[in-house]
Amino acid sequence: xxxxxxxxxxxxxxxxxxxxxxxxxxxxxxxxxxxxxxxxxxxxxxxxxxxxxxxxxxxxxxxxxxxxxxxxxxxxxxxxxxxxxxxxxxxxxxxxxxxxxxxxxxxxxxxxxxxxxxxxxxxxxxxxxxxxxxxxxxxxxxxxxxxxxxxxxxxxxxxxxxxxxxxxxxxxxxxxxxxxxxxxxxxxxxxxxxxxxxxxxxxxxxxxxxxxxxxxxxxxxxxxxxxxxxxxxxxxxxxxxxxxxxxxxxxxxxxxxxxxxxxxxxxxxxxxxxxxxxxxxxxxxxxxxxxxxxxxxxxxxxxxxxxxxxxxxxxxxxxxxxxxxxxxxxxxxxxxxxxxxxxxxxxxxxxxxxx
Numbered sequence: 001x002x003x004x005x006x007x008x009x010x011x012x013x014x015x016x017x018x019x020x021x022x023x024x025x026x027x028x029x030x031x032x033x034x035x036x037x038x039x040x041x042x043x044x045x046x047x048x049x050x051x052x053x054x055x056x057x058x059x060x061x062x063x064x065x066x067x068x069x070x071x072x073x074x075x076x077x078x079x080x081x082x083x084x085x086x087x088x089x090x091x092x093x094x095x096x097x098x099x100x101x102x103x104x105x106x107x108x109x110x111x112x113x114x115x116x117x118x119x120x121x122x123x124x125x126x127x128x129x130x131x132x133x134x135x136x137x138x139x140x141x142x143x144x145x146x147x148x149x150x151x152x153x154x155x156x157x158x159x160x161x162x163x164x165x166x167x168x169x170x171x172x173x174x175x176x177x178x179x180x181x182x183x184x185x186x187x188x189x190x191x192x193x194x195x196x197x198x199x200x201x202x203x204x205x206x207x208x209x210x211x212x213x214x215x216x217x218x219x220x221x222x223x224x225x226x227x228x229x230x231x232x233x234x235x236x237x238x239x240x241x242x243x244x245x246x247x248x249x250x251x252x253x254x255x256x257x258x259x260x261x262x263x264x265x266x267x268x269x270x271x272x273x274x275x276x277x278x279x280x281x282x283x284x285x286x287x288x289x290x291x292x293x294x295x296x297x298x299x300x301x302x303x304x305x306x307x308x309x310x311x312x313x314x315x316x317x318x319x320x321x322x323x324x325x326x327x328x329x330x331x332x333x334x335x336x337x338x339x340x341x342x343x344x345x346x347x348x349x350x351x352x353x354x355x
Contacts, residue, residue: 005040007033009071018050023232063090067349071095076115091349094121099257100131113139120348123152125258127282153340156332157264163244165269171306174249175206180217185252192298207232243268248305263332271305271312287319
């Protein structure tokens with residue numbers, strides 16, 4: 001009988017007190033899975049007893065009693081081969097939480113396709129699931145593609161994290177990413193906020209992963225006296241407190257598999273300006289009013305957001321049937337994610353999984 005879950009994400013780090021550290025998406029999702037599946041294990045250097053979970057090497061996983069949820073989807077075949085010599089059929093599922101375009105090389109695309117065809121795959125959004133189906137269809141043979149098992153749900157956020165609003169004396173614009181990689185288009189963000197800053201007073205904040213704080217572009221951004229560039233907030237509470245005083249954010253990414261930070265910022269009351277791209281439309285009500293097709297449109301929309309946030313929210317709420325907050329609760333609730341992923345683990349591997 002399957003009795004436990006083991007989570008594999010090689011980039012996850014555990015501190016001396018036994019907690020998963022980091023504010024990047026991967027670390028956040030590992031913590032969420034550990035919460036969703038109490039008593040689960042985290043695959044990594046060990047063995048070691050941690051805060052509410054065990055850290056164990058992959059070779060120590062018992063394939064008879066354990067379902068492995070792999071966030072390192074390209075490695076899943078190797079995980080299966082490591083567990084198979086134990087004699088039992090390994091129970092392995094993928095958790096696909098990044099865009100399929102993250103790994104564009106044909107070898108990587110073929111590896112991704114094979115993994116998603118061979119093992120049940122749970123995606124972090126409908127968009128990601130559809131992309132995975134296309135990759136499987138393109139890069140694998142028909143008998144494998146026909147047997148692929150794919151499911152999805154929006155990641156969602158925990159409603160109780162939202163803080164009361166605290167409007168800043170000077171409008172605050174957020175760079176809504178922790179990296180300044182090309183996919184996020186930080187240069188476009190900087191170009192637009194500079195133009196808006198020439199028209200009206202604003203402050204800008206960018207909270208970046210430590211690996212990107214020392215980049216040339218981060219240094220360039222921090223040289224503006226009205227722009228603060230610094231490390232990620234130390235705690236989740238600090239993160240939500242910062243969002244509660246954010247007036248607006250400008251999304252500039254070319255691709256997202258989901259977009260959790262955007263959803264959380266909207267829930268916190270920040271006006272969101274989005275590129276007119278499929279990933280952004282997938283997050284929002286069909287009539288959402290603030291999509292831009294050019295830098296000039298982004299400038300005008302951001303200018304309006306910081307000079308008339310009340311009017312922007314009137315239009316945003318109208319697009320969601322009267323309340324975007326209510327729409328977000330219905331479409332992006334963490335409760336939906338928890339139920340969907342536990343239901344799929346039960347469906348794919350049996351009702352004996354402990355949750």
